[in-house]
Amino acid sequence: MSEMWQDAMVAAFREMASRGVLFLPKLMALVTFLMLGLAIGWLVQVSLMRILNVVRFEVFCERMGLTPALTKAGMKQQIPHLVGRLAFWIVFLFFAFMGVDALDLPATANLMSAILGFLPNVIAAILVGLLGILLANFTGEAVLIAAVNAQIHGARFIANMVRWGVVIFTVAMVLTQLGIAKEIVVAAFSIIFGGIVFAMAIALGLGGRSIAKEVLERRFGREKSRDEFTHI
Amino acid sequence: MGEAVWEQVQEQCSDVRTVDLLVALPSFNQSSTVGPVVHAIVAGLKSAFGQASILFLNADVGSQDGTPDLVRQTVGDSLPFASIRPNTDGMSGSTFALNRFSYSGMPAREEAFRSVFAVTRRLEAQACIILDPSVRSITAEWVALLAQPILEKGADYVAPVFSRQRYEGSLTNNLIAPLTRALYGKRVACQIGGGYGFSQKLSSFLLENEALWEGDAGRFAIDSWMTTVAVAEGYEVWQACLGSKVQDIKAGAADISTSLAQAVGATFHYMERYQDIWEKQVESQEVPIVGRPVEITMESVPIQVDRMLKGFRQGLRDLLPIWEVILTPDTLAGVLELGLRDDEEFRFPLPLWVQTVYDSAVAYHEKVIHREHLLKSLVPLYLGRTASVVLETKGGGPGMVQDTVEHGCHTFEVMKPYLIDRWRFQ
Structure with a gap:
């Protein structure tokens, strides 16, 4: 009885020891990956920030209206810094997932391949989002200036409508790209966008027919209106 | 070709x-x-x-x-x-x-x-x-x-x-x-x-x-x-x-x-x-x-001062965030003051106009916003200055208009160091 108990204990200990011996390199691999992730992530962050500073990316973002948009949204950091941090976390997470994969746990067996498979969608969504914000600001600003120069009442309202229209369109595209509630997003977007266009068409057709006629005549008419500035 | x-x-x-x-x-x-x-x-x-x-x-x-x-x-x-x-x-x-x-x-x-x-x-x-x-x-x-x-x-x-x-x-x-x-x-x-x-x-x-x-x-x-x-x-x-x-x-x-x-x-x-x-x-x-x-000549081209002032005031109301980027705080403060004046008393001072133009040139150079937006956002300011010239000279003859133009040219020359300083050290 005593021998059996002793054998069982030794066998269990050996089993545990051999598992531990087998797991230790994996754990070390995880730690190594994490440290590599930290080091390479930091390197990428610093390099990227320097490159963006050299090419005056901040000035570009300022000019395109991205910086003011992010400031309004409560983001206080400079864009190169933000991009650098984003790059750091992408690199770090990439290494962290490799480390987790190296542990060879049943629960995380396909984690890396699943993440790598989804990564292009995330990158595309980020790019679409950034471009969308830039486009929204650019078109909003252009419409505002054009409406003010045409002395249209409610110029700011029109510009905001255009800006938010582009933002909504961008959000719909981002969500579709990420595959989040795809059908609902498409349906909701179609209803909202179609509704706005339909409402505007009815408003113009019923209420603003004479104004539209006047605007078109002024735009394409051969005779210059007496109301226009001719002294330039 | x-x-x-x-x-x-x-x-x-x-x-x-x-x-x-x-x-x-x-x-x-x-x-x-x-x-x-x-x-x-x-x-x-x-x-x-x-x-x-x-x-x-x-x-x-x-x-x-x-x-x-x-x-x-x-x-x-x-x-x-x-x-x-x-x-x-x-x-x-x-x-x-x-x-x-x-x-x-x-x-x-x-x-x-x-x-x-x-x-x-x-x-x-x-x-x-x-x-x-x-x-x-x-x-x-x-x-x-x-x-x-x-x-x-x-x-x-x-x-x-x-x-x-x-x-x-x-x-x-x-x-x-x-x-x-x-x-x-x-x-x-x-x-x-x-x-x-x-x-x-x-x-x-x-x-x-x-x-x-x-x-x-x-x-x-x-x-x-x-x-x-x-x-x-x-x-x-x-x-x-x-x-x-x-x-x-x-x-x-x-x-x-x-x-x-x-x-x-x-x-x-x-x-x-x-x-x-x-x-x-x-x-x-x-x-x-x-x-x-x-x-x-004495005869004037059709010119609508009230419409120009309306354009200037609308610019002041709606384009302020853009002008804040283009103009220096001093210039902007001067422009903001103009919004308080009545139509007949409206005057866009020449030095302020020159400063506005020079600030815009520097902003264009620095590409602070998209260049076409910058240029088009100057329209209300230009309308304001033109309205001011008309109001300043409406009682005088053609010679007065010519004198105003000449005075403008001279002021642009006198204030050129302002442009050079800003252009170099922006």
């Missing part, structure tokens, strides 16, 4: 190898006005340059109304004649060519000028004059006024000066001319259209410098930048007083904000190119003038 247009000339005038004077007429759907213009030009050439060898060149950018045929018929056998079709990338005359219109109202006008310069060089013409067929008031005298300074006095560029109605050319008088004078030290009126004269030296220079034609400034505002380039490069610039300019306004011509963006954009654009030159320039000089001196 030079070879292609030269081949077209050779096909029509194989015996013409060199000429003393090239007379060019860029055209686009101007059959209603071109006949009398060509008659006047031919008469001018016969009376002033009867002994000179001449080629009459029509550079048509795609008329659909038979303008080139009409020009050919009108010239007849009186002069060697060639009609060319500059390369316009198939854009002229197209519905989608609206973005190719400069404020002249003519698409691809710049390409027509380039073609003329190319022919000038190939023909080794001593002088080249370019006239605008949409200007009904061209007389025979114009030909001599534009060509003689080049052929006989050694001028390189002859710019037009027209008699104007009160307040006409407000953008030129309040911004383009004073800024050009302060920058490059030449007192040129910077008026555009009608006619120009070029020496072979200048036309070759313009033709060979590809960089001059690049960007929106080069493509859409040739009338503005030719004068700028001529004064900045140190060419011998003359002015010809041509009398009045009566011109058909084209349906496709640009609106006020586009015109302002093109004209002011061209001036700002070349400030970057010629920074080394204008930074050193400290004083301005008169340029030689030919022709009877022109005057500002």
Whole structure:
């Protein structure tokens, strides 16, 4: 009885020891990956920030209206810094997932391949989002200036409508790209966008027919209106 | 492009190898006005340059109304004649060519000028004059006024000066001319259209410098930048007083904000190119003038002060976030104060206006916002200043308007150190 108990204990200990011996390199691999992730992530962050500073990316973002948009949204950091941090976390997470994969746990067996498979969608969504914000600001600003120069009442309202229209369109595209509630997003977007266009068409057709006629005549008419500035 | 247009000339005038004077007429759907213009030009050439060898060149950018045929018929056998079709990338005359219109109202006008310069060089013409067929008031005298300074006095560029109605050319008088004078030290009126004269030296220079034609400034505002380039490069610039300019306004011509963006954009654009030159320039000089001196007439162009003030106030209300980026806090504070004044008491002080223009030039240089947005956002400020000039001078005669313009030019010169400081140390 005593021998059996002793054998069982030794066998269990050996089993545990051999598992531990087998797991230790994996754990070390995880730690190594994490440290590599930290080091390479930091390197990428610093390099990227320097490159963006050299090419005056901040000035570009300022000019395109991205910086003011992010400031309004409560983001206080400079864009190169933000991009650098984003790059750091992408690199770090990439290494962290490799480390987790190296542990060879049943629960995380396909984690890396699943993440790598989804990564292009995330990158595309980020790019679409950034471009969308830039486009929204650019078109909003252009419409505002054009409406003010045409002395249209409610110029700011029109510009905001255009800006938010582009933002909504961008959000719909981002969500579709990420595959989040795809059908609902498409349906909701179609209803909202179609509704706005339909409402505007009815408003113009019923209420603003004479104004539209006047605007078109002024735009394409051969005779210059007496109301226009001719002294330039 | 030079070879292609030269081949077209050779096909029509194989015996013409060199000429003393090239007379060019860029055209686009101007059959209603071109006949009398060509008659006047031919008469001018016969009376002033009867002994000179001449080629009459029509550079048509795609008329659909038979303008080139009409020009050919009108010239007849009186002069060697060639009609060319500059390369316009198939854009002229197209519905989608609206973005190719400069404020002249003519698409691809710049390409027509380039073609003329190319022919000038190939023909080794001593002088080249370019006239605008949409200007009904061209007389025979114009030909001599534009060509003689080049052929006989050694001028390189002859710019037009027209008699104007009160307040006409407000953008030129309040911004383009004073800024050009302060920058490059030449007192040129910077008026555009009608006619120009070029020496072979200048036309070759313009033709060979590809960089001059690049960007929106080069493509859409040739009338503005030719004068700028001529004064900045140190060419011998003359002015010809041509009398009045009566011109058909084209349906496709640009609106006020586009015109302002093109004209002011061209001036700002070349400030970057010629920074080394204008930074050193400290004083301005008169340029030689030919022709009877022109005057500002008592009769005023239609001008709506209340609408201009409304435009200024709307800009103040809606464009403030953009002006905050363009203008310095001092300038912006000054502009904000203007919003508190009643219509009759409204005055846009000249130093504040000069500061506004200089701040905008620096902002354009620094690319603080998209450049077209920057330029177009200046429209309400320009309207404010113009309204102020009208209110300041409404009780006085034409001389008072002229004095105001001259005072503006002087203030631009005096305040130039402000521009230099900001440009260097922004």
